[in-house]
Amino acid sequence: MTPKASHADIVMEATQSTSAAAKSRVAASWHRSVIKHGLDPDEHRAPDRIEQKSLQFRMEALEKFMTVASPRLDALFSLVGQSGCAVFLTDTDGIILDQRLSDADAMAFEGWGLTTGADWSEEREGTNGIGTCLTEQRHVIIHQDEHFYTRNTGMSCIDAPIYGSNGQLVAALDLSSARADQTEAFNRLIAAQVAQTARAIEAANFRAAFSSARIIVAESDDAEASTLLAINESDLVIGATREARRVFGLQRTGDLVARPAADILGREDGPTGFEKAEKAAVIRALARAGNNVSQAARQLGIGRATLYRRMKRLGLEDS
Secondary structure, eight states, X not given: OOOOOOHHHHHHHHHTOHHXXXXXXXXXXXXXXXXXXXXXTTOOOOOOBOOHHHHHHHHHHTHHHHHHHHHHHHHHHHHHGGGTEEEEEEOTTOBEEEEEOOHHHHXXXXXXTOSTTBBOOHHHHOSOHHHHHHHHTSOEEEEGGGSSSGGGTTOEEEEEEEEOTTSSEEEEEEEEEOOTTOOHHHHHHHHHHHHHHHHHHHHHHHHHHTTTSEEEEOOOSOTTSOXXXXXXXXXXXXXXXXXXXXXXXXXXXXXXXXXXXXXXHOXXXXXXXXXXXXXXXXXXXXXXXXXXXXXXXXXXXXOHHHHHHHHHHTTOTTO
């Protein structure tokens, strides 16, 4: 009887096959882990941890972002914490900066090396949710034996990238479970919530970065994306989320050169361009406020009289 191949043997065989790496994203990541990073899947060392001083420096650099993210991490953990899952937030280097986990599971995750200050970059840990998400800048599910290291094959990781107000990658949101009975179907179910939380953090961070601007929610073919534009008092677009930059063909990253909103959103088709987006934003604010104009104005960051003028211009004064 032929002995069953070990996880390390399967990984090494896949890395030697160019066709496997071309067909599978996991195999491509395994290939990077071996060829680019020189890792051995059977290595049993614990994940690296940075010094406390370095961790504190990284946390301070992202203090405002982490403050915005914190209640969204709490909300996500409240949904999954009782099922043996933990929530982690990392910087772009894969260093865990914040975590949410139950006391009952703390020892298990500590044993895995999933704790603040740990380095879960693909360069150090090979294929894993955090590192591969950051490397490929996409949502990933790394389920059990899809991990590179044999010692990590008992866990499942679900991750989503988070982009900053300048369109650049700023963090990864990770939900991990060390439960042996975690199924791939359950992973896919949770993945939708992880993606939604990542986008909520992205949107809240963008609004905080442009707190004095008017925020327009634009249409996108990606229902999960945060397609937001920040418009100042002169009707100039001064900020855009990563998805908005893609939709409107703006520079992918960095500070935007201010441009008239009408040039970006278009007025030539009347309500299908800028006015449609503005009208939708006002309607949403009114709906959330139960048609209380004063409350809706506060949500939009404008005065009550200003909102009345816009409602009249948009044909909403009798709504």
